[in-house]
Amino acid sequence: MTISLADLTTQETPTWCPGCGDHTILASLKNALAELVIDPKDVVIVSGIGCGSKIPHYVKTYGFEGLHGRGLPVAMGIKLANPTLTVIAISGDGDTYGIGGNHFMHTMRRNLDIVHIVQDNQVYGLTKGQYSPTSKKGFKSPSSPHGALETPVNPLALALTMGASYVARGYALNVSQLKELFVDALNHKGYAFVDVLQPCVNYNRANTPQWYQENTQVLQGNDPANWDEAMKLARRTDKLPLGLFFKEDRPTYDGEVSVYEKGVPATRDISNIDLSMMLKHYV
Ligand SMILES: Cc1ncc(C[n+]2csc(CCOP(=O)(O)OP(=O)(O)O)c2C)c(N)n1
Numbered sequence: 001m002t003i004s005l006a007d008l009t010t011q012e013t014p015t016w017c018p019g020c021g022d023h024t025i026l027a028s029l030k031n032a033l034a035e036l037v038i039d040p041k042d043v044v045i046v047s048g049i050g051c052g053s054k055i056p057h058y059v060k061t062y063g064f065e066g067l068h069g070r071g072l073p074v075a076m077g078i079k080l081a082n083p084t085l086t087v088i089a090i091s092g093d094g095d096t097y098g099i100g101g102n103h104f105m106h107t108m109r110r111n112l113d114i115v116h117i118v119q120d121n122q123v124y125g126l127t128k129g130q131y132s133p134t135s136k137k138g139f140k141s142p143s144s145p146h147g148a149l150e151t152p153v154n155p156l157a158l159a160l161t162m163g164a165s166y167v168a169r170g171y172a173l174n175v176s177q178l179k180e181l182f183v184d185a186l187n188h189k190g191y192a193f194v195d196v197l198q199p200c201v202n203y204n205r206a207n208t209p210q211w212y213q214e215n216t217q218v219l220q221g222n223d224p225a226n227w228d229e230a231m232k233l234a235r236r237t238d239k240l241p242l243g244l245f246f247k248e249d250r251p252t253y254d255g256e257v258s259v260y261e262k263g264v265p266a267t268r269d270i271s272n273i274d275l276s277m278m279l280k281h282y283v
Contacts, residue, residue, distance in 0.1 A: 001037055001039070002037065003033065003034045003037050003038070003039070003040065004034060005030050005031070005034055007034075007040060007060065008030045008033055008034060008040060008059055008060050008061070009030070009058070009059075009060060010057060010058055010059065010060045012057045012058055014026065014054070014058050015054065016051060016054075017201055017202055018201070019199065019201040020051070020125075020198070020199070020200065020201060021119065021121060021172030021173065021196070021197075021198025021199050021200070022051060022052045022054075022055070022119060022172075022198065024172045024173060024175050024178070024198075025052070025055075025117070025119055025172050025178070025196055025198065026055055026058055026059070027175065028170075028172075028175050028178040028179040028182055029055075029059065029088070029090075029117070029182055030059060031175075031179045031182075032179050032182035032183045032186060033059075033061070033186075035179070035183055036183060036186055036187070038086050038186070040059075040060055040061040041061075041062070042084065042085055042086055043059075043061035043062065043085070043086045043087075043088065044061065044062040044063065044064065044075075044078050044085055044086070044087050044088070045059055045061055045062070045063045045064075045088045045090060046063070046064045046066065046071045046074050046075040046078065046087065046088070046089045046090070047063075047064070047065050047066065047071050047089070047090050047091055048065075048066055048067060048068050048069055048070055048071040048091045048092070048095040048096075048100060049065070049066075049067060049068035049069075049095065049126065050068070050091065050092035050094060050095050050119070050124075050125060050126045051092065051119075051125040051126045051200075052090065052091070052092050052119030052121075052125070053065055053071070053090070053091060053092060053095065053126075055090050056090075064078075068095055068099055068100075069091075069095050069096075069098070069099030069100030069101075069103065070100065070103065071089045071090070071091045071095065071096075071100065071103075072089050072091075072096075072100060072103040072104060072107045072116070073103050074089075075087050075088075075089035075107075075112075075114050075116075076107060076110070076112050076114070079112050079113065079114050079254050080112075080253075080254055080257060083113070083254045083255075083258060086115075086186065087113075087114040087115070088114065088115045088116075088117065088186075089114055089115070089116045089117070090116075090117040090118075090119065091116075091117075091118060091119070092118070092119050092120075092121070092124075092125065092126075092132075093118060093119070093120040093121065093122060093123075093132050093133060093134045093155075094123075094124045094130075094132040094133065096116075096118045096155075097118075097132070097133035097134060097153045097155060097158075098132060098133045101133070101153075104158075104162075105158075105162050107191060108159060108162035108163055108164040108191055108193070109162055109163045110191070110253040111163065111164075111165050111190045111191050111250060111251070111252050111253055112190075112191055112252060112253045112254050113189055113190055113191070113252045113254050113255070114191060114192070115182070115185045115186055115188075115192045115194070116191065116192065116193050116194070117182070117185075117194050117196060118155065118193070118194070118195045118196060119172075119196055119198055120134055120155065120195050120196055120197050120198060121197075121198045121199065121200035121203075121204055121207070122134045122135050122136070122139070122152075122197075122200075122204055122206075122207050123135060123139075123141065123200050123203045123204040124203075125200050125202070125203055128142065128203065129141050129142055129202070129203030129204075130142055130143035130144075131143055131144045131148040133150075133152065133153040134152050134153055134155065135148050135152060136148070136152055136206065136207075137149070137150065137151060137152065139206060141203070154234060154235065155193075155195045156169055156195060156230075156233075156234035156245060157231060157234040157235055159193045159195075160227065160230055160231050160234055160245070160246060164191055164193045164246070165188070165190035165191055165192075165247070165248050165249070165250055166184075166185060166188045166190060166191065166192035166193060166244075166246070166247050166248075167193050167230060167234075167244075167245045167246040167247075168181050168184070168185065168192075168193065168194045168195070168243065168244045168245060169194070169195045169196070169197065169240070169241065169242055169243070169245065170182075170194055170195070170196045170197070170242060170243075171196065171197045171198070171212055171216055171242050172196055172197065172198035172199065173198075173199070173209055173212065174218070174242060177218065177242065177243065178196065181194050181243070181244065182194065184244065188247065189249065189252060189255075190248075190249070190250065190252050191252075197212060197216065197240070197242075199212065215238070215239060215240055216239065216240045216241075216242050217239040217240070217241055217242065218241075218242050218243055219233070219241045219242060219243030219244070219245070220243075222241075222243070222244075222245070224244045224245065224246055224247045225246075225247070225248065226246075227246060227248075230245040230246035233245055
């Protein structure tokens with residue numbers, strides 16, 4: 001079996017602005033799926049709401065464009081209902097780190113076997129340019145005319161802290177590395193998080209392609225098994241590293257749930273618990 005890019009392309013034309021990083025994120029994702037020869041009928045792409053969240057419309061797999069900030073719970077539900085599917089959640093930085101921040105944290109500690117791609121343009125694109133949780137301090141926007149006052153979220157440090165088993169950062173215009181990261185993330189058994197820095201040509205005039213060129217650097221020679229090193233790299237604010245920061249193999253939530261479903265006894269014996277103590281509060 002082979003999968004061509006044409007097999008993965010729908011009849012809808014992307015509505016993104018020319019120069020938007022979403023175009024190359026889409027191309028890199030399709031290239032990764034084609035390279036891995038994953039049957040499109042076995043793939044579900046789940047998004048929230050945002051410019052980038054239109055992506056399920058443009059990939060000929062199953063797809064679900066849901067509610068702002070709620071892509072991850074839907075992705076988790078799909079994976080738990082049918083663990084044989086390849087489930088990819090994709091969402092903007094506003095969607096993921098703002099309104100969806102709660103879901104982001106808890107998905108990471110559960111380590112479900114899904115890929116999560118964040119289209120991190122450091123701004124709310126769809127709603128016309130308000131500052132987002134990853135906007136730099138001082139970022140001027142319609143909702144922060146005097147410059148954002150808040151300290152930005154550090155997505156990679158947060159992911160490492162919350163126990164993500166795969167943590168990477170890509171850049172939308174480094175398409176060869178991005179495709180490799182997506183392939184690697186799809187091969188990872190567990191929650192694979194890829195934060196993708198991307199330009200927003202209309203609403204983010206601070207983080208331009210030239211800015212990324214000057215302020216990013218492809219990672220070389222790091223040890224992805226070393227959590228402390230990964231955290232040190234994640235905390236860098238100059239020359240933002242691009243590549244795989246951290247990867248570890250550990251049991252997945254969906255794997256553990258299916259073990260319970262097969263009838264393996266629960267590790268905790270609750271037969272001796274006196275339920276009357278608990279019920280007392282309700283009667
Ligand atoms: C519950 C809810 N709150 C707010 C909105 C309005 N809204 C839609 S998209 C969006 C932000 C989009 O920014 P981001 O997630 O970074 O994605 P981008 O458009 O930049 O790709 C907001 C605030 C909404 N649709 N639903």
